[in-house]
Amino acid sequence: MSYLQAVYYRDPNGVEPVREFVDALDEDEQAAIDNQIDRLNLLTDQMPHLPFPHSSQVEGELRELRCHYGRRLYRVLYRRSDRLLILLDVFAKRSAKIPAGEIRVAQERWADFKERMDAERRTPPRAAGHDAP
Numbered sequence: 001m002s003y004l005q006a007v008y009y010r011d012p013n014g015v016e017p018v019r020e021f022v023d024a025l026d027e028d029e030q031a032a033i034d035n036q037i038d039r040l041n042l043l044t045d046q047m048p049h050l051p052f053p054h055s056s057q058v059e060g061e062l063r064e065l066r067c068h069y070g071r072r073l074y075r076v077l078y079r080r081s082d083r084l085l086i087l088l089d090v091f092a093k094r095s096a097k098i099p100a101g102e103i104r105v106a107q108e109r110w111a112d113f114k115e116r117m118d119a120e121r122r123t124p125p126r127a128a129g130h131d132a133p
Helices: 017-023 027-040 100-117
Strands: 005-008 055-059 062-069 072-081 084-093
Touching (some): 017 027, 027 062, 027 084, 072 100
Antiparallel strands (some): 062 072, 072 084
């Protein structure tokens, strides 16, 4: 059986915004979110989504991972790319609806991810010198 793998979105500068957000929380809150993220790593093609209340569809293929620690609610917005689940955005949820700005951030990061992943692979430079192949 082949499992899906959750990975952090990394911007062109190497920054992983979801990881940075989670790392800034206290240890117990980090553990609560990390445990939910670990659930994503158990998904397969036969079970491609966590059932509600752990996860739900937001818009199109964008999904939310629902995390909580006590009375604090967090949402991780993610999307699937082949065998990967790209963790695009995370925020503390304070209202019934997901803020449009958070959805926009996730969509922009997804567009950036796809653009860079779909880019033509660069040819590495050739070795120089008399003994180069």
